[in-house]
Amino acid sequence: MEADARPEPKAPELGRFGSLHVRYGKRSKGSAPRRRTVLSVMPWAVEAVDDYVTNIRPRYRAAAGAALWPTERGGRLQSREIEDRFADYREALGLDPDLVPHCLRHSHVTHQIEDGADPAFVQRQVGHRYASTTALYTGVSGDFMNTMMRKVLDKALHQDQ
Numbered sequence: 464m465e466a467d468a469r470p471e472p473k474a475p476e477l478g479r480f481g482s483l484h485v486r487y488g489k490r491s492k493g494s495a496p497r498r499r500t501v502l503s504v505m506p507w508a509v510e511a512v513d514d515y516v517t518n519i520r521p522r523y524r525a526a527a528g529a530a531l532w533p534t535e536r537g538g539r540l541q542s543r544e545i546e547d548r549f550a551d552y553r554e555a556l557g558l559d560p561d562l563v564p565h566c567l568r569h570s571h572v573t574h575q576i577e578d579g580a581d582p583a584f585v586q587r588q589v590g591h592r593y594a595s596t597t598a599l600y601t602g603v604s605g606d607f608m609n610t611m612m613r614k615v616l617d618k619a620l621h622q623d624q
Contacts, residue, residue: 572600
C-alpha cells in the first residue's frame with residue numbers, strides 16, 4: 464500500500480502522498496490495465512488520503528494486504544461495489560439516476576481544465592492515450608469559454624504593442 468505512494472520532489476508540501484502509482488487503471492478492450500503515476504494536485508485530497516491511511520486503514524485486518532481500499536473481508540474493492548454504494552447514496556439523496564461514479568472523473572477533468580491545468584497534463588493524469596478522449600470528458604462552462612476568449616483576444620491585440 465505505502466509502496467504506491469511517494470513524496471513528489473517538486474511539491475514537498477504534499478508529504479508522502481505527492482504522487483500515487485495506479486496499478487489497475489482503466490484498460491482498453493483486450494489489454495492489461497494501464498499503470499501510471501498520478502500526481503496529487505489538490506491538497507485537500509492529500510489530507511483526506513493521509514487521514515484515511517493513518518486512522519481508518521489500520522482498522523482493517525492484516526489479510527487486506529497491500530490494497531489501499533480493501534473490503535471488510537480483506538479483498539480488493541471492486542468497481543461494482545463502489546457503483547452499488549454510490550447508487551445507494553444517490554437514491555437516498557434523491558439525485559438524478561444518470562449520476563454515476565464515472566461522472567466524477569468527467570468533473571475532475573473539467574475542473575482541472577477550468578482551473579488552468581495544461582490539457583496534456585490532464586490527459587496524462589487520467590491515463591488517456593489521445594487528447595480527443597480528454598476533450599470529450601471536458602464540459603466547460605460558458606463563463607470559462609468567455610474568459611478564455613477574452614484572454615486570447617487580449618494577448619493577440621496587445622502583442623503588437
